[in-house]
Amino acid sequence: MLESQYWWLIAFPIFFGLGWLAARVDIKHVLSETRSLPAAYFKGLNHLLNGETNRAVEVYVDIARHHAETIELQFSLGHLFRRRGELERAINMHQKLLERRELTDAQRQSAQFELAQDFMKAGLFDRAEALLNELQHSDYARQARTELLGMYELEKAWKKAIETAQQLRDDSHSYQHEIAQFYCELAEQSLTRSKKDEARAYLAQALETHRQCSRARLLRGEMAFAEQDYAAAIDEWLALESQEPHALALAMRQLMAAYDASGRGDEGTTLLLRLLKHYPELDVMDLAYERLMSLQGVDAAYEFVRERMREHPTMPGLRKVLEAHLLVAPVEQKAELEIIVRLLNDVTRDQSMYYCHHCGFKTKQYFWHCPACNEWETYPPVRGRKKASA
Structure with missing residues (x-):
């Protein structure tokens, strides 16, 4: 036991000496590196610390010009x-x-x-x-x-974009949404040149790449509608219900026009009301109100918006109820109701916008490609639906 104590008495000074020597070597290394730096480097650093960015940049540019390393x-x-x-x-x-x-x-x-x-x-x-x-x-x-x-x-070099996206595909990102959108862009370019068969081929490729591509369905329905093939247009648009029912809002006016043109107007109205019942957020209440107003009169339209407000209360719904009530209200109440409707329009203005779920950019127009963050399919087809908070 006594021998081990003596051993520590001898070893301690040795370890201390080795540590001191290592520290001296490190300090010398740091000092040599510091001396190798040009003096202007510290001048530039001083400018940065003082917030003089432009002067610091000029100093460092001069250093880069005269020091090859x-x-x-x-x-x-x-x-x-x-x-x-x-x-x-x-x-x-x-x-x-x-x-x-x-x-x-x-x-x-x-x-x-x-x-x-x-x-x-x-x-x-x-x-x-x-x-x-x-x-x-x-x-x-x-x-x-x-x-x-x-x-x-x-x-807008969509063919090159498709080729490049296909090269980028891996387990982390399939790029199927983007590639399908590129085919849709090609289809729209073909339609502007009246090349309908080419457009159909591109849309088929879009759906082959991404079966749930709502835009391809919408475009195929628009093509059929333009050719007055209303049954085909209706079939294309109704296929959206099993994919993305809220996307029906983007085609609903044309869908109702197709029903009317094919002599099935009542069937169209029934479908519209059924869809609103099943999908309360479907952004077509204004259309349903207008349709009931023209087909069944003011009382039916007013009763519709009141019932919808009870089932799915929202600020835009309240505004629509008051607008409908204006049509049946006594004359002495109309001035006050008009003020309330005007105030509600101001309050609900943001709820009439589409919001990008990726960056939050808002716009009155629906976009497949966000003009702010350049992401695809980030706008839900429901106005006022903002990005959920994390």
Whole structure:
């Protein structure tokens, strides 16, 4: 026991000495690295700490120009220029990087990818596409294809978009929604050129890619309606009930017109009321009200909106009840009711908008492709339905 105590007395100073020596080595290493940094680096850092971003950038640009070893700094500056919208400076920075012979393969690919993004931001899509295609067999292949897909969507180059999305398909993302939408876009382009058979082929491919593609069903119904094949149009639109019943709202006026044109108006009205009963959020109450008003009169329309309000109370429903009540109310009540309706219109204005479930962008027009976040099928066909809070 006594011997072990003596051993510790000897070992402790040795361990202390080794630790002191290691610390000295680390400090020397840090000091040598600090001395190797150009003095201007700290000047630029001081500008950043003082919030003088523009002056700091100029200092670091000068460092990058005179110190060849600052590759990572050049990457950072190029990225910063692009974010600030200084695209010409970003392009110049990344082009100079690519001219350097000492770049590793990974650095060269990274510089190409950054330069391609600069070109895309600048609207130079041909140059961006060429660089991204060169990266198809590199470590940046997936990122390059993702950028290409976004670019093809902007250019409305839907065939290229389909090919690229198919290359991106994997277990994490099937891209079936996007590819089906691209086929629908091609179908609409064909329809504008009066190439109906071509449009039908594209819509068939859309449904083959994604069986639940509501847009393809809607377009096929519109084509049949335009050709006065009302039975076929009705069949196409009614098929939506088993896919996405709320999407029926996007075709309901034409659906009722098809029933009327084929002499089945009462059947159409019965269908409309049944759908509202089964799907209370179906966004066609205004249409049902108008239809009952024209076919069965004011009293029937008024009773309809009152019953619907009891079963499915909403602010837009209350507004419609008051609008209907205005038509049957005594003259002395109408002035007050008109004020209440006007106030309700202001309160419920947001509930007359479509909301993107991805980014929250709101619009009066229904979009398949959100103009704000560029995601597909993010607008539920129910006005006022906002993204659920997490």
